[in-house]
């Protein structure tokens with residue numbers, strides 16, 4: 460199916476010996492090289508001092524930016540590191556200058572944290588939220604979205620891959636529309652980077668947010684923001700500090716010219732170095748090859764689950780990725796998950812309030828979210844389905 464050496468990839472993933480891990484949309488298992496780069500740096504901090512360790516590891520630290528530029532097709536100065544994807548996204552969204560009546564267009568797959576922020580700005584700044592409907596396949600209806608655009612539209616916010624299912628939204632088609640109308644485009648790529656090949660010029664986004672711990676298999680507490688150089692002045696960082704800006708005169712400051720104006724001084728240096736290692740690890744494997752395998756594994760899992768009595772698989776979309784969501788006709792998802800937990804099978808629950816627009820439209824219950832990665836196997840899928848069968852047969 461692919462040229463990936465799954466046996467080697469699993470032997471480099473210590474967690475594979477302990478758990479059957481289908482919670483990659485929560486946090487992927489870190490591979491050994493990522494773990495080593497983090498622990499080595501922490502040890503160095505303890506041995507020679509935190510600032511001194513940062514200085515000594517400056518090349519590795521800066522390589523995290525280069526690796527992300529390479530992965531996303533960004534240019535130097537367009538990447539900012541953050542503590543998670545939400546804060547990265549917030550930098551853009553809360554940095555937009557909105558007046559009452561300005562409109563933001565989003566879609567059904569919207570992530571809760573993003574939509575909560577939109578509701579807050581609707582309340583405090585009079586922003587109007589317009590939600591593009593989904594098409595018959597379940598992805599954002601690009602034509603309907605373009606019909607919502609008017610002179611009042613100030614921003615398009617799309618979730619590329621939602622938290623609650625296999626959908627991969629047609630981000631590049633939305634990017635083309637945004638570009639044709641000259642409207643800034645903010646892409647939540649939190650579940651897609653590391654899973655789906657993502658290139659900022661092919662998609663045509665102005666801003667993109669992502670996280671380290673999910674499909675990139677980096678450490679927790681890391682995230683990143685891409686800001687297109689030509690779009691940087693569309694937003695003003697809501698917070699500035701002595702890293703994001705320079706106090707140039709007693710009553711004046713100057714923001715940094717590049718994306719570092721969206722960062723702050725103190726951060727998780729070891730984690731940021733580990734994030735760079737994780738991105739390099741993916742670049743070595745090739746994001747096209749890994750996505751092909753993720754998609755194939757997930758398709759098998761959906762097919763196997765569908766044949767179990769009482770189980771419904773809920774994933775939608777023309778293109779589907781590695782997140783598989785399902786429920787049982789009468790047994791609570793939490794009860795099935797408890798059975799899986801007891802057998803060291805990792806999944807998560809997908810609650811309606813994490814993606815309420817979609818959940819209410821489709822009347823989704825709380826579902827079990829089983830998210831596969833390229834290092835998972837067909838054998839694990841069969842084991843998994845057996846555990847689900849046990850759980851529903853009692």
Ligand SMILES: *Cc1c(COP(=O)(O)O)cnc(C)c1O
Pocket residue numbers: 543544545546570618620621622647649650669670671682
């Ligand atoms: C997890 C997730 C986020 C938030 O990422 P954090 O790193 O936890 O802030 C944003 N969007 C989607 C679609 C997600 O699944």
